[in-house]
Amino acid sequence: NAGVTQTPKFQVLKTGQSMTLQCAQDMNHEYMSWYRQDPGMGLRLIHYSVGAGITDQGEVPNGYNVSRSTTEDFPLRLLSAAPSQTSVYFCASSYGEGATANTGELFFGEGSRLTVL
Amino acid sequence: KQEVTQIPAALSVPEGENLVLNCSFTDSAIYNLQWFRQDPGKGLTSLLLIQSSQREQTSGRLNASLDKSSGRSTLYIAASQPGDSATYLCAVSLGNQFYFGTGTSLTVIP
Numbered sequence: 001n002a003g004v005t006q007t008p009k010f011q012v013l014k015t016g017q018s019m020t021l022q023c024a025q026d027m028n029h030e031y032m033s034w035y036r037q038d039p040g041m042g043l044r045l046i047h048y049s050v051g052a053g054i055t056d057q058g059e060v061p062n063g064y065n066v067s068r069s070t071t072e073d074f075p076l077r078l079l080s081a082a083p084s085q086t087s088v089y090f091c092a093s094s095y096g097e098g099a100t101a102n103t104g105e106l107f108f109g110e111g112s113r114l115t116v117l
Numbered sequence: 118k119q120e121v122t123q124i125p126a127a128l129s130v131p132e133g134e135n136l137v138l139n140c141s142f143t144d145s146a147i148y149n150l151q152w153f154r155q156d157p158g159k160g161l162t163s164l165l166l167i168q169s170s171q172r173e174q175t176s177g178r179l180n181a182s183l184d185k186s187s188g189r190s191t192l193y194i195a196a197s198q199p200g201d202s203a204t205y206l207c208a209v210s211l212g213n214q215f216y217f218g219t220g221t222s223l224t225v226i227p
């Protein structure tokens with residue numbers, strides 16, 4: 001059972017480049033989310049989705065786009081990378097349905113470490 | 118906005134000692150509370166999940182309690198081992214979001 005899979009694990013970008021962080025889960029979870037983790041700041045929510053076709057902004061959405069075309073996949077796009085986006089990014093998913101899609105246990109991927117030069 | 122606080126930020130104990138980690142939150146209308154472990158450079162591993170209707174959960178040497186009315190949870194680790202050294206985070210579920218504390222860094226000294 002793969003759980004939550006993130007790719008790539010490491011990435012170095014130059015300022016202004018764009019890229020997509022991939023996230024896939026095989027647990028049929030409706031709820032998926034992206035966080036960034038920075039020293040001293042804890043985990044901050046970027047975007048989340050309560051089901052296919054539904055996305056919403058979290059605490060720090062600027063500079064990031066998401067889409068949810070299938071239940072399994074929730075890619076995070078960096079439109080024009082900036083040094084402030086250097087961070088470790090985590091994708092997580094949870095069981096639930098509709099408005100209470102985040103009532104279950106939250107499962108995390110291994111993380112994607114991004115450096116923007 | 119839900120605020121989650123974990124105290125202390127760091128803790129160092131000798132091997133074999135029992136210890137308690139604390140988590141507090143400001144809005145008691147949570148769906149659940151979850152404790153995670155994070156090793157350096159790794160993702161978060163779920164340890165215990167307590168639903169809002171529950172008071173505690175146990176797994177091996179770990180016991181987590183939840184007092185919604187006071188906005189507090191504790192994670193009790195019995196007979197600590199060097200392998201327990203890690204950062205422990207708590208998270209609460211409210212609305213459509215999970216809110217995380219900044220964690221307690223635990224070091225167990227052999």
